[in-house]
Amino acid sequence: MGALRKADFYYGSLLSCFVNRGLAPAIIEPGESRRIYKLATNDGDFRIYAKYVSASLPRQKNDVRLWQFIFSPEEVEYIREYKEIKTTLYFALICGQERMQDSEIAILSLDQVKDCLDVHYGRESYRITIKREKGTHGLKVWGTGRADLLDGKDNTIRIPRDLFSCFK
Structure with a gap:
Protein backbone atom coordinates (compact mmCIF):
# COMPACT_ATOMS: atom_id res chain seq x y z
CA MET A 1 0.00 0.00 0.00
CA GLY A 2 1.26 3.47 -0.82
CA ALA A 3 1.28 6.57 1.30
CA LEU A 4 -2.02 7.76 2.71
CA ARG A 5 -3.41 11.07 1.52
CA LYS A 6 -5.38 13.57 3.57
CA ALA A 7 -8.45 12.77 1.47
CA ASP A 8 -8.30 9.14 2.64
CA PHE A 9 -8.88 10.26 6.23
CA TYR A 10 -11.84 12.50 5.41
CA TYR A 11 -13.59 10.10 3.05
CA GLY A 12 -12.73 7.28 5.44
CA SER A 13 -14.57 9.06 8.26
CA LEU A 14 -17.70 9.27 6.10
CA LEU A 15 -17.44 5.59 5.17
CA SER A 16 -16.88 4.67 8.82
CA CYS A 17 -20.12 6.42 9.78
CA PHE A 18 -22.00 4.43 7.15
CA VAL A 19 -20.39 1.08 8.02
CA ASN A 20 -20.98 1.61 11.76
CA ARG A 21 -24.66 2.12 10.91
CA GLY A 22 -24.74 -1.26 9.10
CA LEU A 23 -24.59 0.18 5.58
CA ALA A 24 -22.15 -0.91 2.89
CA PRO A 25 -21.28 1.92 0.50
CA ALA A 26 -19.53 1.17 -2.79
CA ILE A 27 -17.35 3.74 -4.51
CA ILE A 28 -18.44 4.32 -8.10
CA GLU A 29 -16.36 7.38 -8.96
CA PRO A 30 -13.08 8.02 -7.12
CA GLY A 31 -11.29 11.35 -7.14
CA GLU A 32 -9.22 13.75 -5.08
CA SER A 33 -11.65 16.68 -4.96
CA ARG A 34 -14.82 14.58 -4.76
CA ARG A 35 -16.01 10.98 -4.63
CA ILE A 36 -19.32 9.45 -5.50
CA TYR A 37 -20.58 6.44 -3.55
CA LYS A 38 -23.57 4.17 -4.05
CA LEU A 39 -25.47 3.24 -0.92
CA ALA A 40 -28.22 0.62 -0.74
CA THR A 41 -30.63 0.72 2.21
CA ASN A 42 -33.99 -0.82 3.07
CA ASP A 43 -35.53 2.50 1.99
CA GLY A 44 -33.91 2.46 -1.45
CA ASP A 45 -30.67 3.19 -3.24
CA PHE A 46 -28.83 6.48 -2.92
CA ARG A 47 -25.80 8.14 -4.39
CA ILE A 48 -23.57 10.19 -2.12
CA TYR A 49 -21.52 12.98 -3.68
CA ALA A 50 -18.79 13.62 -1.11
CA LYS A 51 -16.48 16.63 -0.84
CA TYR A 52 -14.28 17.77 1.99
CA VAL A 53 -12.44 20.80 3.22
CA SER A 54 -9.68 20.14 5.71
CA ALA A 55 -10.14 23.21 7.91
CA SER A 56 -12.69 25.87 8.73
CA LEU A 57 -12.23 29.49 7.72
CA PRO A 58 -10.55 31.69 10.34
CA ARG A 59 -12.80 32.10 13.37
CA GLN A 60 -15.31 34.89 13.29
CA LYS A 61 -16.00 34.38 17.00
CA ASN A 62 -15.10 31.58 19.40
CA ASP A 63 -18.51 29.99 19.03
CA VAL A 64 -18.79 30.12 15.20
CA ARG A 65 -17.15 27.91 12.56
CA LEU A 66 -17.43 28.39 8.79
CA TRP A 67 -16.46 25.95 6.04
CA GLN A 68 -16.46 26.93 2.38
CA PHE A 69 -16.81 24.35 -0.40
CA ILE A 70 -15.80 25.42 -3.89
CA PHE A 71 -17.48 23.77 -6.89
CA SER A 72 -15.98 23.97 -10.37
CA PRO A 73 -18.15 24.70 -13.41
CA GLU A 74 -17.73 21.02 -14.40
CA GLU A 75 -19.05 19.86 -11.03
CA VAL A 76 -21.98 22.27 -11.31
CA GLU A 77 -22.75 20.90 -14.78
CA TYR A 78 -22.91 17.38 -13.28
CA ILE A 79 -25.27 18.66 -10.57
CA ARG A 80 -27.41 20.61 -13.06
CA LEU A 117 -25.28 27.18 -5.89
CA ASP A 118 -27.88 28.65 -8.28
CA VAL A 119 -26.75 26.14 -10.91
CA HIS A 120 -28.65 27.84 -13.74
CA TYR A 121 -26.61 31.04 -13.46
CA GLY A 122 -23.24 30.92 -15.21
CA ARG A 123 -20.22 32.04 -13.19
CA GLU A 124 -16.55 31.13 -12.89
CA SER A 125 -16.83 29.58 -9.46
CA TYR A 126 -19.53 28.40 -7.11
CA ARG A 127 -19.44 27.88 -3.37
CA ILE A 128 -21.45 26.53 -0.48
CA THR A 129 -20.77 27.76 3.05
CA ILE A 130 -21.59 25.71 6.14
CA LYS A 131 -21.88 27.47 9.51
CA ARG A 132 -21.86 25.91 12.96
CA GLU A 133 -22.80 28.07 15.92
CA LYS A 134 -22.27 26.84 19.44
CA GLY A 135 -25.54 26.39 21.31
CA THR A 136 -27.76 26.11 18.22
CA HIS A 137 -29.31 23.00 16.76
CA GLY A 138 -28.30 22.05 13.26
CA LEU A 139 -26.06 23.74 10.74
CA LYS A 140 -26.73 26.75 8.51
CA VAL A 141 -26.08 26.53 4.79
CA TRP A 142 -25.96 29.12 1.98
CA GLY A 143 -23.92 29.80 -1.14
CA THR A 144 -23.32 31.83 -4.27
CA GLY A 145 -26.98 31.51 -5.22
CA ARG A 146 -28.48 32.05 -1.77
CA ALA A 147 -27.51 34.87 0.59
CA ASP A 148 -27.18 34.14 4.30
CA LEU A 149 -29.16 37.30 5.09
CA LEU A 150 -32.09 38.74 3.11
CA ASP A 151 -33.53 42.07 4.23
CA GLY A 152 -31.65 41.66 7.51
CA LYS A 153 -33.24 38.26 8.24
CA ASP A 154 -31.71 34.81 8.30
CA ASN A 155 -32.04 33.27 4.81
CA THR A 156 -29.95 30.14 5.42
CA ILE A 157 -31.10 26.56 5.00
CA ARG A 158 -31.12 24.73 8.33
CA ILE A 159 -29.99 21.13 8.22
CA PRO A 160 -29.83 18.65 11.12
CA ARG A 161 -26.49 17.46 12.46
CA ASP A 162 -27.83 13.89 12.58
CA LEU A 163 -26.03 12.30 9.64
CA PHE A 164 -28.76 9.74 9.01
CA SER A 165 -31.91 11.85 9.35
CA CYS A 166 -32.21 12.24 5.57
CA PHE A 167 -32.16 8.47 4.92
CA LYS A 168 -35.32 7.77 6.96
Whole structure:
Protein backbone atom coordinates (compact mmCIF):
# COMPACT_ATOMS: atom_id res chain seq x y z
CA MET A 1 0.00 0.00 0.00
CA GLY A 2 1.26 3.47 -0.82
CA ALA A 3 1.28 6.57 1.30
CA LEU A 4 -2.02 7.76 2.71
CA ARG A 5 -3.41 11.07 1.52
CA LYS A 6 -5.38 13.57 3.57
CA ALA A 7 -8.45 12.77 1.47
CA ASP A 8 -8.30 9.14 2.64
CA PHE A 9 -8.88 10.26 6.23
CA TYR A 10 -11.84 12.50 5.41
CA TYR A 11 -13.59 10.10 3.05
CA GLY A 12 -12.73 7.28 5.44
CA SER A 13 -14.57 9.06 8.26
CA LEU A 14 -17.70 9.27 6.10
CA LEU A 15 -17.44 5.59 5.17
CA SER A 16 -16.88 4.67 8.82
CA CYS A 17 -20.12 6.42 9.78
CA PHE A 18 -22.00 4.43 7.15
CA VAL A 19 -20.39 1.08 8.02
CA ASN A 20 -20.98 1.61 11.76
CA ARG A 21 -24.66 2.12 10.91
CA GLY A 22 -24.74 -1.26 9.10
CA LEU A 23 -24.59 0.18 5.58
CA ALA A 24 -22.15 -0.91 2.89
CA PRO A 25 -21.28 1.92 0.50
CA ALA A 26 -19.53 1.17 -2.79
CA ILE A 27 -17.35 3.74 -4.51
CA ILE A 28 -18.44 4.32 -8.10
CA GLU A 29 -16.36 7.38 -8.96
CA PRO A 30 -13.08 8.02 -7.12
CA GLY A 31 -11.29 11.35 -7.14
CA GLU A 32 -9.22 13.75 -5.08
CA SER A 33 -11.65 16.68 -4.96
CA ARG A 34 -14.82 14.58 -4.76
CA ARG A 35 -16.01 10.98 -4.63
CA ILE A 36 -19.32 9.45 -5.50
CA TYR A 37 -20.58 6.44 -3.55
CA LYS A 38 -23.57 4.17 -4.05
CA LEU A 39 -25.47 3.24 -0.92
CA ALA A 40 -28.22 0.62 -0.74
CA THR A 41 -30.63 0.72 2.21
CA ASN A 42 -33.99 -0.82 3.07
CA ASP A 43 -35.53 2.50 1.99
CA GLY A 44 -33.91 2.46 -1.45
CA ASP A 45 -30.67 3.19 -3.24
CA PHE A 46 -28.83 6.48 -2.92
CA ARG A 47 -25.80 8.14 -4.39
CA ILE A 48 -23.57 10.19 -2.12
CA TYR A 49 -21.52 12.98 -3.68
CA ALA A 50 -18.79 13.62 -1.11
CA LYS A 51 -16.48 16.63 -0.84
CA TYR A 52 -14.28 17.77 1.99
CA VAL A 53 -12.44 20.80 3.22
CA SER A 54 -9.68 20.14 5.71
CA ALA A 55 -10.14 23.21 7.91
CA SER A 56 -12.69 25.87 8.73
CA LEU A 57 -12.23 29.49 7.72
CA PRO A 58 -10.55 31.69 10.34
CA ARG A 59 -12.80 32.10 13.37
CA GLN A 60 -15.31 34.89 13.29
CA LYS A 61 -16.00 34.38 17.00
CA ASN A 62 -15.10 31.58 19.40
CA ASP A 63 -18.51 29.99 19.03
CA VAL A 64 -18.79 30.12 15.20
CA ARG A 65 -17.15 27.91 12.56
CA LEU A 66 -17.43 28.39 8.79
CA TRP A 67 -16.46 25.95 6.04
CA GLN A 68 -16.46 26.93 2.38
CA PHE A 69 -16.81 24.35 -0.40
CA ILE A 70 -15.80 25.42 -3.89
CA PHE A 71 -17.48 23.77 -6.89
CA SER A 72 -15.98 23.97 -10.37
CA PRO A 73 -18.15 24.70 -13.41
CA GLU A 74 -17.73 21.02 -14.40
CA GLU A 75 -19.05 19.86 -11.03
CA VAL A 76 -21.98 22.27 -11.31
CA GLU A 77 -22.75 20.90 -14.78
CA TYR A 78 -22.91 17.38 -13.28
CA ILE A 79 -25.27 18.66 -10.57
CA ARG A 80 -27.41 20.61 -13.06
CA GLU A 81 -27.83 17.60 -15.35
CA TYR A 82 -28.33 14.92 -12.69
CA LYS A 83 -31.73 13.25 -12.95
CA GLU A 84 -33.09 11.48 -9.88
CA ILE A 85 -35.01 8.86 -11.83
CA LYS A 86 -33.66 5.70 -10.24
CA THR A 87 -31.30 6.92 -7.54
CA THR A 88 -31.59 9.88 -5.18
CA LEU A 89 -28.45 12.01 -4.90
CA TYR A 90 -27.29 13.43 -1.57
CA PHE A 91 -24.24 15.54 -0.85
CA ALA A 92 -21.96 14.79 2.08
CA LEU A 93 -19.92 17.90 2.78
CA ILE A 94 -17.18 16.91 5.20
CA CYS A 95 -16.22 19.91 7.32
CA GLY A 96 -12.73 19.17 8.65
CA GLN A 97 -11.06 20.52 11.74
CA GLU A 98 -7.49 20.29 12.98
CA ARG A 99 -8.79 18.15 15.83
CA MET A 100 -10.48 15.54 13.66
CA GLN A 101 -13.07 14.68 16.34
CA ASP A 102 -14.42 18.25 16.05
CA SER A 103 -15.23 17.79 12.36
CA GLU A 104 -18.79 17.77 10.98
CA ILE A 105 -20.54 16.06 8.08
CA ALA A 106 -23.38 18.02 6.51
CA ILE A 107 -25.85 16.07 4.37
CA LEU A 108 -27.75 18.10 1.75
CA SER A 109 -30.30 17.06 -0.84
CA LEU A 110 -29.83 17.74 -4.54
CA ASP A 111 -32.47 20.50 -4.38
CA GLN A 112 -30.72 22.20 -1.45
CA VAL A 113 -27.40 22.16 -3.30
CA LYS A 114 -28.99 23.51 -6.49
CA ASP A 115 -30.60 26.29 -4.45
CA CYS A 116 -27.35 27.24 -2.70
CA LEU A 117 -25.28 27.18 -5.89
CA ASP A 118 -27.88 28.65 -8.28
CA VAL A 119 -26.75 26.14 -10.91
CA HIS A 120 -28.65 27.84 -13.74
CA TYR A 121 -26.61 31.04 -13.46
CA GLY A 122 -23.24 30.92 -15.21
CA ARG A 123 -20.22 32.04 -13.19
CA GLU A 124 -16.55 31.13 -12.89
CA SER A 125 -16.83 29.58 -9.46
CA TYR A 126 -19.53 28.40 -7.11
CA ARG A 127 -19.44 27.88 -3.37
CA ILE A 128 -21.45 26.53 -0.48
CA THR A 129 -20.77 27.76 3.05
CA ILE A 130 -21.59 25.71 6.14
CA LYS A 131 -21.88 27.47 9.51
CA ARG A 132 -21.86 25.91 12.96
CA GLU A 133 -22.80 28.07 15.92
CA LYS A 134 -22.27 26.84 19.44
CA GLY A 135 -25.54 26.39 21.31
CA THR A 136 -27.76 26.11 18.22
CA HIS A 137 -29.31 23.00 16.76
CA GLY A 138 -28.30 22.05 13.26
CA LEU A 139 -26.06 23.74 10.74
CA LYS A 140 -26.73 26.75 8.51
CA VAL A 141 -26.08 26.53 4.79
CA TRP A 142 -25.96 29.12 1.98
CA GLY A 143 -23.92 29.80 -1.14
CA THR A 144 -23.32 31.83 -4.27
CA GLY A 145 -26.98 31.51 -5.22
CA ARG A 146 -28.48 32.05 -1.77
CA ALA A 147 -27.51 34.87 0.59
CA ASP A 148 -27.18 34.14 4.30
CA LEU A 149 -29.16 37.30 5.09
CA LEU A 150 -32.09 38.74 3.11
CA ASP A 151 -33.53 42.07 4.23
CA GLY A 152 -31.65 41.66 7.51
CA LYS A 153 -33.24 38.26 8.24
CA ASP A 154 -31.71 34.81 8.30
CA ASN A 155 -32.04 33.27 4.81
CA THR A 156 -29.95 30.14 5.42
CA ILE A 157 -31.10 26.56 5.00
CA ARG A 158 -31.12 24.73 8.33
CA ILE A 159 -29.99 21.13 8.22
CA PRO A 160 -29.83 18.65 11.12
CA ARG A 161 -26.49 17.46 12.46
CA ASP A 162 -27.83 13.89 12.58
CA LEU A 163 -26.03 12.30 9.64
CA PHE A 164 -28.76 9.74 9.01
CA SER A 165 -31.91 11.85 9.35
CA CYS A 166 -32.21 12.24 5.57
CA PHE A 167 -32.16 8.47 4.92
CA LYS A 168 -35.32 7.77 6.96
